[in-house]
Amino acid sequence: MTNERRVLVHPNRAALAASVAARFITTAVDLLHEQGDLNVVLTGGSVAVEVLEAVNASAARDTIDWEQVAFWWGDERxxxxxxxxxxxxxxxxxxxxxxxxxxxxxxxxAASDEGLDLDEAAASYAAELESHSIEGTALPRFDVTFLGVGPDGHVASLFPHQAGIRENAASVIAVRSSPKPPAERLSLTRPALNSSRCIWMVLAGPDKASALGLALAGASRDEVPVAGIKGRRYTNFFVDREAAAEVPENLTASSF
Structure with missing residues (x-):
């Protein structure tokens, strides 16, 4: 099955959020019609929140049958x-x-005040994933996974030069030394993220340009973790012009 990697450039941050929201609504409706249910992985960060706000504000929001949609998270503080x-x-x-x-x-x-320690919380989420898994796997069928990308190229809570980006066996890890506070986090692993049908990375601002350029130029996933993230069918980078500053023109397309 062919995997496509695309960079779609938007004129500014507001247009980026609105466009990704509109595409998500259309994709959700189409996938629900095709398969009856939908698993979406969410991420944190200000741009991701703006996308969700734009979905909520859309007149087409309730064309999605939300009763058939499940939400998961790629990582958590x-x-x-x-x-x-x-x-x-x-x-x-x-x-x-x-x-x-x-x-x-x-x-x-799980949250830090819910009675579990960090390792127990990681194990609990892995068990929940497995309880909703498709046959032969330990994971649900992730259809659309949203991810942000940090200026250092991190995705979810998988950071450069840390063991998390190299974890291949577990679906969930406990993170204790995040260079971005808070130090303790929970995260899906690279194989878990890469099981997704479609990965949508949403980036805005000039501080993301270097990481995106390096990832698309073939940097190692240990140096730039986003370079190791690839969906089974599609890997889309939705970016504003500032974030696309170091992307070769032949890899970009105008916003839709």
Missing amino acids: WVPKNHPERNELQARTALLDHIEIPAGNIHPF
Whole structure:
């Protein structure tokens, strides 16, 4: 099966968020029609929140049958349940609290105040993933996985030169030495992310240009973790012009 890697450039951050939201709604409707249900992996970060806010604001929001959609997370900060920097809380505020979706369709990582230690929380999420897995795997069928990319090229909580990006056996890891606070986090691993049908990376700003350029130029995944992320069918980089500054023109396309 052919894997396509595409860079779609948008004129600015606002256009980027609106365009990705519109494409997500269309893709969700199409996949639900095709297969009846949908598994979406969410990420953190300000641009990701803006995309979810744009989905929520869209007049087409409820063309999606949200009862057939399940949400997972690519990573989470090890903070209390109601901490403002928790990815789950940001996603709920932006979108999830505004749609008709069964509570059981939302699968957050455990929080630091829920009675588990970090390793237990990683094991618990791996078990939850496996309980919803497709035959022959330890994972659900991830259809669309959203990811941000840090200025250092990290994705989820897989950072350069750390063991997490090299983990090949586990689906979930505990992270204790994140160079970006907080130091403790939970994250899906590279093989878990790469099991996704489609990976959508959403980047904005000049501080992302170097990491994106290096990843597309063939940097090692240990140096630039995003270079090791690739969906089974599609890997799309949705970027604004500033983030695309170091991408060769032959790899880019205008926004749709």
